[in-house]
Amino acid sequence: MNLCVSGDRIPVIFEIEADPAIVCSTNDDNRRPFAQIDELSYYREAEVLFMLGSIFLLNEISLEQSSRDVTISIIRMTLCSDHDSDLKQLHDYMKNEYRSEKTDLFSLGDVMYRMEKFNLSEKYYLRRLKELPSNNRSLGELYQRLGMVANAKGNYDTSLDWYQKSLEILVSTHPSDHVEIGSTHNSIANAHRNRGDHVRALESYNQAVLLFKQAHDENNPSMAMFYNNIGMIYDQEKKYFKALDFNEKSLAIQEKNLPVDHPDLGSSYNNIGGIH
Numbered sequence: 224m225n226l227c228v229s230g231d232r233i234p235v236i237f238e239i240e241a242d243p244a245i246v247c248s249t250n251d252d253n254r255r256p257f258a259q260i261d262e263l264s265y266y267r268e269a270e271v272l273f274m275l276g277s278i279f280l281l282n283e284i285s286l287e288q289s290s291r292d293v294t295i296s297i298i299r300m301t302l303c304s305d306h307d308s309d310l311k312q313l314h315d316y317m318k319n320e321y322r323s324e325k326t327d328l329f330s331l332g333d334v335m336y337r338m339e340k341f342n343l344s345e346k347y348y349l350r351r352l353k354e355l356p357s358n359n360r361s362l363g364e365l366y367q368r369l370g371m372v373a374n375a376k377g378n379y380d381t382s383l384d385w386y387q388k389s390l391e392i393l394v395s396t397h398p399s400d401h402v403e404i405g406s407t408h409n410s411i412a413n414a415h416r417n418r419g420d421h422v423r424a425l426e427s428y429n430q431a432v433l434l435f436k437q438a439h440d441e442n443n444p445s446m447a448m449f450y451n452n453i454g455m456i457y458d459q460e461k462k463y464f465k466a467l468d469f470n471e472k473s474l475a476i477q478e479k480n481l482p483v484d485h486p487d488l489g490s491s492y493n494n495i496g497g498i499h
Contacts, residue, residue, distance in 0.1 A: 234295050241302035278303045345372045363392035382414040405434035428453045447476035467498045
């Protein structure tokens with residue numbers, strides 16, 4: 224095996240177990256075919272092409288020494304079908320959460336944001352902003368997205384400016400208990416927290432909680448996010464009993480709404496463990 228090692232980088236080998244009987248069924252909704260394409264490869268290497276959207280179950284990551292005394296990271300995975308019993312619930316949840324029926328600059332910006340490509344995300348949002356008339360109802364949501372990007376880039380004052388524009392439009396075009404208004408208060412709180420202004424952050428988080436309680440029940444998934452954020456403030460202020468209380472409230476709501484293997488549950492368990 225020829226290995227190219229540069230600086231402090233470690234070579235990675237993926238070992239993938241793929242059973243055609245499981246992932247190449249006749250059911251179109253369940254198919255995730257793959258094929259060996261040696262004869263089509265430009266470099267004439269042993270290559271396997273997997274269908275776009277294939278799902279892999281991570282089994283193990285280990286470090287091994289090669290014959291040249293080079294450390295190699297071995298990642299062992301199993302190709303799964305969409306209807307794998309252990310993954311279907313999580314797959315369906317994530318598919319529903321991120322699916323967008325629109326393909327426009329707004330949705331492209333959302334995709335780039337989730338990929339943490341914030342400059343590209345901002346570019347698409349700003350291009351969309353130029354297309355919209357000044358009285359368009361979706362401006363409030365777009366301003367909020369621009370605030371999220373600025374916050375992620377560490378530009379907290381700019382973020383607050385975008386959020387304030389968003390809030391002004393939402394308040395004038397939506398009922399006072401509308402969920403988007405509550406979400407914007409949560410975003411404003413995030414920016415204040417990142418600036419180190421815990422007093423204003425708590426005020427905005429509590430306003431978000433109040434508005435969501437008026438529009439939804441206590442077990443709405445967004446309430447888990449608000450409680451988690453409040454818990455983070457109290458944890459930073461070393462008020463651990465309050466931090467634990469809000470993190471446990473957040474976890475209780477998540478357990479009622481999320482699949483058992485959702486990553487947010489792992490984060491909540493980790494937060495509670497850190498407080499203890």
